Amino acid sequence: MATIYLVRHGQASFGKENYDQLSQTGWQQGRVLGRWMVGRITPDVVYGGDLERHRETVEAIASGFGSQFPDMQVAPGFNEFDHNAVLTRFRPEWADRSVMARDLQAFPKPARAFQESFVHAVQRWVAGDHDQDYDETWPAFRNRVLQAFEDVIEYADGGDVLVATSGGPISVICQHLLDLDDARALSLNEVIANTSVSRVLYSGARRSLSVFNNYSHLEAENPALVTFR
Template sequence: MATIYLVRHGQASFGKENYDQLSSTGWEQGRVLGRWLAGKVEPAAIFGGDLERHRETVEAIATGYGAKLPDMQVVPGFNEFDHTTVVARYRPEWSDRAVMARDLKAFPKPAKAFQEAFVHAVHRWASGEYDHEYEESWPDFKARVLAAFEEMIEYADGGDVLVATSGGPISVIAQHLLGLDDARALGLNEVIANTSVSRVLYSGPRRSLAVFNNYSHLEADDPALVTFR
């Protein structure tokens, strides 16, 4: 059987003008993962969404890997859902970044406060009660991710593949393979670490989730590198 390595991108730049780029920690997470993959994994192909954090994660992995890797092929179906819109529909005033920053500064732990609001916002989006407010509904997002997943497998033609993506797509793929309900899938999304690796074994029509959310490479190098946002 061949293996698909689903990699969540490195830590992005939360609170910065351009969120869609890796932080310095995100770059180091990618380099650590690359060193961990070296000598263990030789992907026949690499895929990713068209987000900057996906591309930069592959660049960081390649730096740590130390040998030539295939060029990343862009499949937009592996993009994350539009988290900015999802949060803004839950907290309309937060469509103004300055207002969101001001509100979060009032909390002792701004990142934790944002995470709690984000979880509520995602559950609102996935509830199905407000689909008319979103350009992409939760069912549409799932269908888009799974179509990209199958397209990638068809192209891979039995080879090992590395996919740089985000927590949302990884949780959707895990949900599909394990037969989970939406609540459990959303719960998975909350715990996927940056540059964690989930492994899917495939052969013909068979797909099996073998490993989920492994970030032991970060723990072994420096536990402080373990981040979830």
């Protein structure tokens, strides 16, 4: 059976003006993964969404892997959902970053306060009661990701594939393969580590989740590199 390796991007730049770029930790995570892949994973083709953090993750992996790493082909279907839109539909005042920063600083642990709000925002989006508020609904997001997944399998034609993507698409694919409800899919998204590798085996019409959220490459080199946001 052939394999699709679903790689979550390296740590992005939370709190910075441009979130959609890797932090220094994110770059290091990608290079560590590339070094770990040598002798273990040699993809025939590499895909990624068209987000900057996807492209940079592949660049970091290639740097660690060395020569003969395939160039990334862009597949926008693997893009993450618009987290800014999801959050600001739940907290419209947070469209102003200064207001969001002010509100979060009132909490003893601002990062935890943000995460709690974000979880509620995603739950509102997924519930479907306010679909008119979103350019892309939860069902539309799932359909987009699963179509990209099937397209990659068709184009790969039996080859091994690495896909640089985000936590949301990985959760959706796992939800589909394991027949999970939405709540369980969202719980998966909360624990997917940066540059973790999930492995899907495929042959003909068969698709099987073999490994989920493996980040042993980070633990082996430096446990401090394990991040989830």
